[in-house]
Amino acid sequence: MAHPEMRQLLSRRMEMVSKSLQLFAVGCGVLLAAADVADSRAAPVPVGGGHSIETKDEATQTTWYVDAELIHLLEKEASRSVSTYLQSRDVLRTVDVKVTIDMNKKTVLADFGKGFLPGAGEGYAETFLHELAVTLRVYAEKAGLPIVDVDFRFQGKPLKDYFPKDLAVPPQARMNPRNATALVSASHGLVRVFPSRSWEFQRPDAFGFREDMITPAYGDVLQSLLVERSGLSVYRARSRAQGLHEESERPWEQMSSRYHVKAVMPARTDIWNSLPNETTNDREVNEDIRTRPLYANHLGVGAMISLHTNGHPMATTRGLEVFYHGDKPNDRPLAESVLCGMREQIRAQPGYENFPIRDRANAGRHGENRIATMPAVLVEIAYHSNPEDSAALQDRVFREASMKGVEKGYRLFREGKDCTPLALRKIDRVTVPANGAAETNVHFDGHPQFPVTLSFTPVYCTQPGACRGEEKTVTEASASPIKAQMTCEGSGYGMVNWSTVMRDADGVTSGPIEHWMTCQSGG
Structure with a gap:
């Protein structure tokens, strides 16, 4: 659970958010004007050192309010955590920690002062630092800051600078798609x-x-x-x-x-x-x-x-x-x-x-x-x-x-492919002979696991009651588009507006897409 200080800070943060929304509602012209003249190439602004600072994420045009009390809380929690860690290893010591937050990079950086430099004998405190990173990230997120990464310094330098031989990244082999x-x-x-x-x-x-x-x-x-x-x-x-x-x-x-x-x-x-x-x-x-x-x-x-x-x-x-x-x-x-x-x-x-x-x-x-x-x-x-x-x-x-x-x-x-969400993009309009069948192209994004099922639901039918929902299965794996066979029962003319969903073998389902089909008599 959050400390009492954290709950008080969160309450104040909610007040700040409310006020900022009110200011945006009455003064959006000022904010937009500021955005127009902002230099998107400006260097990221780290936040810390006991100051409340407003920073703007140019990519999303979001203004972030980083409270000095949040910085203080994170520093206090990091110092307490490292002291507890050292005590578990029979060392009684207090270590000062300086925390900065960079909302352009959405990162928290904790810099440990003298007295904490974990080496090989303690596995470079990997498990402890991972847990502390989660703590700092969660506290910052509870205060409304969407933090992505947390990193650490030791008297201003990364740990690898103290142990260059042990912590250097070895030469990396290139990704080889033929290595199965x-x-x-x-x-x-x-x-x-x-x-x-x-x-x-x-x-x-x-x-x-x-x-x-x-x-x-x-x-x-x-x-x-x-x-x-x-x-x-x-x-x-x-x-x-x-x-x-x-x-x-x-x-x-x-x-x-x-x-x-x-x-x-x-x-x-x-x-x-x-x-x-x-x-x-x-x-x-x-x-x-x-x-x-x-x-x-x-x-x-x-x-x-x-x-x-x-x-x-x-x-x-x-x-x-x-x-x-x-x-x-x-x-x-x-x-x-x-x-x-x-x-x-x-x-x-x-x-x-x-x-x-x-x-x-x-x-x-x-x-x-x-x-x-x-x-x-x-x-x-x-x-x-x-x-x-x-x-x-x-x-x-x-x-x-x-x-x-x-x-x-x-x-x-x-395979060098992007992980794209499954989505039906387009199903070609098709004319089908009465009492016959014709194929149409089903265009989709993503990489479904075959076989896939297409569920057709009628939205509009020129002959009410004559159009029935149905499912069609495509078993042969293929890139977009795949073929779906459409059929018309009866001998008359009619039109159907279908709403169709794709579901793959793993249960991944697309959103619905509407498309038309015409049943055309031979005469």
């Missing part, structure tokens, strides 16, 4: 915790399940779809073998990628035991993160797709997010395509029409995406910490639809 292979990585699995050497899952129990054990089933569905629909050979980062892992005496399906790769390639300690000198208790957690992309690099696959569920202390936080690495911008088209495919497939299912899905892919700093030398994305399917998302994650319908979206997004990316 992929690695599916379903997180997380059992690792040993030091110094006790006990075996523990990497994620907590949530509503009767945990991320470590629910994602492999998602990986199974995605693997089948990539094989059947994309024609790929698919590798898995975790084992799906039956039986027990000898060392832990636990089922193989519970084991992390680190132990699967260790069994497959025992001599390649550089892959599964890449941090041998680290002494922290979560050493194997960090090795496991690295194992997945290092294994993908060894295999030389065409893409790496990581499947996760998200978690956050604020139980109201929910929804679907797809991440690419901020230093690998060429991976963003893949992330956007996967996000688009998932949006289309999930929202086509009854009950999930309004499931929260981010508008854009997010730039993150996940090690899985960074180390991979091929296009790589990380899918946060939903928040296991939210009861509604948790229910969805355990629903077979949601699982099938979400993974169909991932497969479709990757397939379109690999």
Whole structure:
């Protein structure tokens, strides 16, 4: 739940929004005049440092009000969070954090002062920073600012400047459409915790399940779809073998990628035991993160797709997010395509029409995406910490639809096609002989999964009662336009205005479109 300060700030924000709408209503001429003379090439204006500033997004002509108290709240929350994180590692320290907001880029930037510089021994605080990024973004969004990305600096510099060898993005292989292979990585699995050497899952129990054990089933569905629909050979980062892992005496399906790769390639300690000198208790957690992309690099696959569920202390936080690495911008088209495919497939299912899905892919700093030398994305399917998302994650319908979206997004990316929503654009007017048939062209946007069904509903008929709704199925996959056979019963002249909807094999449905047909007697 939001802090009391946050609730007070939100109340004040609503008053500001109301006032701004009133001002717009009586003074739109002034605003429009200002827009006319604005220099669209002006540099983005960062917002912060304790000042209330109005900034204008030239692309949408939207004026944003960033309250100094919001900045103060975000700084206070970031400082509190990092102190708690350090305390969990037996360090008592207060770290100042400076926050700025850039509404032209829709980003929040948090800059940590002295005392916090996470290194390899703590996995560069990847999990903590991801959770903090969600917190800052959610607080800003609750204050009315549509933030896309959150990034971090450490005394003014990105973390990679302090660890250039470790955090540099390796040379990237070009996307090769002829490379028909992929690695599916379903997180997380059992690792040993030091110094006790006990075996523990990497994620907590949530509503009767945990991320470590629910994602492999998602990986199974995605693997089948990539094989059947994309024609790929698919590798898995975790084992799906039956039986027990000898060392832990636990089922193989519970084991992390680190132990699967260790069994497959025992001599390649550089892959599964890449941090041998680290002494922290979560050493194997960090090795496991690295194992997945290092294994993908060894295999030389065409893409790496990581499947996760998200978690956050604020139980109201929910929804679907797809991440690419901020230093690998060429991976963003893949992330956007996967996000688009998932949006289309999930929202086509009854009950999930309004499931929260981010508008854009997010730039993150996940090690899985960074180390991979091929296009790589990380899918946060939903928040296991939210009861509604948790229910969805355990629903077979949601699982099938979400993974169909991932497969479709990757397939379109690999084929160099845009992820375009399904829509009927035009159905050609056609004249059909009485008691006969004729074909018409059905023009559409998008990439439906065949077979597709066209549902025809009469809107107007010159002979009331003579026109009946019907469905026609097109089984052979084709690009737009496809052919639909229209028929006329009876021997007389007549006209029909149809309203038609297309529905594909996955349940994705277009909006209706109207078109005409004429029944013409031979005489």
